[in-house]
Amino acid sequence: MTETAALIDRLVEKLGADQVIVGDAIEARYLKDWSGVPEGKPLALLRPKNTADVAAALAICHGFGTPVVPQGGLTGLTGAAVPGAGQVALTLERLNGVEEVDTAAATLTALAGTPIQVVQEAAHAHGFLFALDWGARGSAVVGGGLSTNAGGNRVIRYGMARDHVLGLEVVLADGTVLSMLNKMQKNNSGYDLKHLFIGSEGTLGVITRAVLRLQPQTAAPCTALCAVDGFDAAVKLLRLAQRRLVGAVGAFEAMWPDYYRAATSYGKARAPLGDAPFYVLTDMVTADPLRDGERFEAMLEEAMTLGLVLDATLARSESDTASFWALRDATPEIMSHLAPMLAFDVSIPIGQIGEAVERMRTALDERWPGQEGLYFGHIGDSNLHLIYSLADGSEATAHEAETAVYEIVKDYGGAISAEHGIGTLKRPFLNYSRSEAEIALMRTLKRALDPDGILNPGKVI
Numbered sequence: 001m002t003e004t005a006a007l008i009d010r011l012v013e014k015l016g017a018d019q020v021i022v023g024d025a026i027e028a029r030y031l032k033d034w035s036g037v038p039e040g041k042p043l044a045l046l047r048p049k050n051t052a053d054v055a056a057a058l059a060i061c062h063g064f065g066t067p068v069v070p071q072g073g074l075t076g077l078t079g080a081a082v083p084g085a086g087q088v089a090l091t092l093e094r095l096n097g098v099e100e101v102d103t104a105a106a107t108l109t110a111l112a113g114t115p116i117q118v119v120q121e122a123a124h125a126h127g128f129l130f131a132l133d134w135g136a137r138g139s140a141v142v143g144g145g146l147s148t149n150a151g152g153n154r155v156i157r158y159g160m161a162r163d164h165v166l167g168l169e170v171v172l173a174d175g176t177v178l179s180m181l182n183k184m185q186k187n188n189s190g191y192d193l194k195h196l197f198i199g200s201e202g203t204l205g206v207i208t209r210a211v212l213r214l215q216p217q218t219a220a221p222c223t224a225l226c227a228v229d230g231f232d233a234a235v236k237l238l239r240l241a242q243r244r245l246v247g248a249v250g251a252f253e254a255m256w257p258d259y260y261r262a263a264t265s266y267g268k269a270r271a272p273l274g275d276a277p278f279y280v281l282t283d284m285v286t287a288d289p290l291r292d293g294e295r296f297e298a299m300l301e302e303a304m305t306l307g308l309v310l311d312a313t314l315a316r317s318e319s320d321t322a323s324f325w326a327l328r329d330a331t332p333e334i335m336s337h338l339a340p341m342l343a344f345d346v347s348i349p350i351g352q353i354g355e356a357v358e359r360m361r362t363a364l365d366e367r368w369p370g371q372e373g374l375y376f377g378h379i380g381d382s383n384l385h386l387i388y389s390l391a392d393g394s395e396a397t398a399h400e401a402e403t404a405v406y407e408i409v410k411d412y413g414g415a416i417s418a419e420h421g422i423g424t425l426k427r428p429f430l431n432y433s434r435s436e437a438e439i440a441l442m443r444t445l446k447r448a449l450d451p452d453g454i455l456n457p458g459k460v461i
């Protein structure tokens with residue numbers, strides 16, 4: 001019997017045939033994510049039903065030295081959940097459900113395969129807000145969101161995935177279960193181990209459960225789309241809004257004019273404002289829209305008097321709000337229109353983002369005249385996105401364009417990944433944002449938690 005046949009036999013014996021899928025019975029959707037990284041052909045797809053099954057599966061794979069690739073909703077943009085030949089894919093999709101909403105602690109406990117939108121709806125039904133939110137909310141799940149430390153639309157007010165977690169249950173590479181389902185905000189009893197697993201893209205452990213922090217429910221936010229007098233004016237508008245609305249700026253999304261035009265043409269979003277040097281979509285989190293609506297409008301009037309905002313339109317209905325956000329959510333359509341393309345997700349200190357964009361534009365236009373580069377992002381969080389249409393679909397061109405952009409990011413001490421993670425796509429550039437000593441410490445941690453290197457090998461480091 002071959003080693004592979006022995007592994008499959010052992011997995012079937014322990015987990016049952018319904019949890020171990022092999023060969024052509026593995027559906028194509030488990031072979032890729034949204035990154036465009038070529039799909040892999042795993043030895044098997046495991047579909048455990050609970051933490052004990054995950055632990056058994058990992059213990060067996062560990063014994064055979066077989067790599068395991070954890071999978072959530074497969075919406076990742078860096079290839080981090082794509083399995084390779086000779087590896088086993090482990091989907092958390094059957095660990096799906098909200099187990100508890102603790103209204104006194106303001107926490108929600110969910111299994112790793114629960115979609116983010118389901119968590120949001122459960123929180124809402126109990127009078128709370130689960131504030132982690134991004135475009136792929138219907139498909140992305142708790143385990144995937146935490147493993148990539150996802151960001152999204154509300155980071156400026158509520159933080160990244162890491163800030164929404166109080167406790168975790170994790171299975172280590174050898175099958176050991178770590179139950180750390182802490183519900184308290186304060187717990188300084190030694191190292192806070194959960195942070196090792198948040199943002200480590202399935203390379204240090206498999207998340208099976210999470211205790212998530214809930215926020216007080218808010219009313220529909222006050223929302224405005226603003227035509228702004230350039231990038232520097234947008235930064236001044238951000239600081240003015242934060243001063244006047246203290247703690248209540250809920251989103252601050254920037255769009256350069258080329259992105260705005262693409263969103264309203266290929267992206268099919270409505271264009272509520274005409275041509276402008278720069279656009280900002282911002283909103284104010286509130287429990288009292290009538291009273292706070294006045295403060296929000298007064299802040300915008302002040303920004304207009306100061307010449308920062310040239311024109312603005314306020315959302316008067318849910319459908320207005322949805323149509324403003326449609327501008328920011330148009331990226332999937334834009335990306336398919338521009339393919340072959342690259343989608344960048346970088347961080348640069350906010351005061352230098354405007355200058356960095358001009359440098360990127362010049363460098364890319366000089367090398368590949370006529371290609372489209374669309375700039376936008378969560379600039380309140382220093383996060384810039386760029387969708388760049390490639391002159392051809394070759395790996396060499398993609399690598400050259402990535403190098404050009406990341407060299408500029410490096411010059412500003414920026415991050416090559418703001419929120420999407422490293423996966424395989426950005427791994428060659430990790431040293432642009434992390435020092436040799438930092439990468440060496442990452443390797444030391446990896447060896448300590450997964451000495452045989454079976455968890456998601458080849459990803460991140």
Ligand SMILES: Cc1cc2nc3c(=O)[nH]c(=O)nc-3n(C[C@H](O)[C@H](O)[C@H](O)COP(=O)(O)OP(=O)(O)OC[C@H]3O[C@@H](n4cnc5c(N)ncnc54)[C@H](O)[C@@H]3O)c2cc1C
Pocket residue numbers: 033034069070071072073074075076077080081092112134135136139140141142143144145146147148149150151152153200201202203205206207208332419420456459
């Ligand atoms: C339209 C669209 C919009 C997006 N917008 C944003 C955005 O605004 N902000 C943002 O941050 N991201 C965004 N993303 C990227 C993506 O949604 C996130 O990276 C998300 O966190 C991935 O979650 P997932 O469940 O799909 O995970 P997957 O893609 O399945 O996996 C992602 C990583 O997590 C690991 N993993 C999955 N589950 C577990 C687990 N239980 N235990 C350990 N490791 C695990 C995988 O091995 C992989 O490394 C967007 C994606 C799309 C398609």
